[in-house]
Amino acid sequence: MIELQHVFKSYGRNSRNILADISLRIGAGELVFISGPSGAGKSTLLKLIAGLEHASRGSVQVNGQRIDKLPARALPYLRRAVGIILQDTHLLFDRSVLQNVILPLIIAGQSPQSAAARARAALGKVGLLDKENFNPIELSGGEQQRLAIARAIVNRPAILIADEPTANLDKDSARLIMSVFRDFNQVGVTTLIATHDEALMAENATRILRVEPGRFFDLRAGEPA
Ligand SMILES: Nc1ncnc2c1ncn2[C@@H]1O[C@H](COP(=O)(O)OP(=O)(O)OP(=O)(O)O)[C@@H](O)[C@H]1O
Numbered sequence: 001m002i003e004l005q006h007v008f009k010s011y012g013r014n015s016r017n018i019l020a021d022i023s024l025r026i027g028a029g030e031l032v033f034i035s036g037p038s039g040a041g042k043s044t045l046l047k048l049i050a051g052l053e054h055a056s057r058g059s060v061q062v063n064g065q066r067i068d069k070l071p072a073r074a075l076p077y078l079r080r081a082v083g084i085i086l087q088d089t090h091l092l093f094d095r096s097v098l099q100n101v102i103l104p105l106i107i108a109g110q111s112p113q114s115a116a117a118r119a120r121a122a123l124g125k126v127g128l129l130d131k132e133n134f135n136p137i138e139l140s141g142g143e144q145q146r147l148a149i150a151r152a153i154v155n156r157p158a159i160l161i162a163d164e165p166t167a168n169l170d171k172d173s174a175r176l177i178m179s180v181f182r183d184f185n186q187v188g189v190t191t192l193i194a195t196h197d198e199a200l201m202a203e204n205a206t207r208i209l210r211v212e213p214g215r216f217f218d219l220r221a222g223e224p225a
Pocket residue numbers: 011018036037038039040041042043044045
């Protein structure tokens with residue numbers, strides 16, 4: 001499903017490697033955490049997999065496609081295959097909760113009617129149906145994260161990627177967010193979550209990819225460290 005082979009990433013020609021010689025495989029339906037100190041390259045790794053950044057060297061395969069070689073015209077396909085929630089959720093505060101979720105469907109060419117029905121189904125899955133007419137600014141931090149999740153999954157991606165989705169949330173909101181991810185993971189969505197939250201990983205970990213400056217660890221639950 002996701003395979004990186006000898007991937008290097010630096011930003012700019014003469015700058016240092018943020019990621020150096022990373023190889024990994026993530027199978028369909030896995031739930032994987034990406035951990036590591038600030039600045040180590042967690043977001044960079046997620047962006048390479050989502051096709052938002054390009055590897056400087058090495059190959060990145062998603063759903064059997066070399067996305068580092070993907071022509072620009074194939075990018076919409078990748079956008080639909082991978083739902084992404086970045087650290088800054090980029091919610092649109094000039095329209096309603098429902099309209100925020102409808103927008104990616106309209107962009108993908110759906111009729112307004114079927115887009116509204118699917119957007120409502122997505123809001124239902126994250127427990128926000130009763131707030132569809134609110135402005136996102138009126139939502140709590142945890143609710144805004146859930147809205148960002150609804151928007152990311154409304155196109156039914158096979159892969160869901162989230163960058164620090166529980167940062168700045170209290171414990172109960174973080175648990176609720178995690179239960180939403182687990183629900184999607186349980187119906188087969190491959191889920192990658194970058195986090196600093198040790199408690200979250202301890203409670204949910206199946207596999208942790210730990211990114212440190214110059215080092216990389218693939219820690220599978222149940223395997224000796
Ligand atoms: N677009 C960019 N241009 C130049 N340097 C960048 C860019 N994006 C990230 N970097 C640098 O790459 C390094 C890794 O950043 P990244 O955001 O991947 O780390 P991170 O592990 O996700 O950090 P954090 O936990 O603080 O979010 C940092 O030194 C950062 O300054």
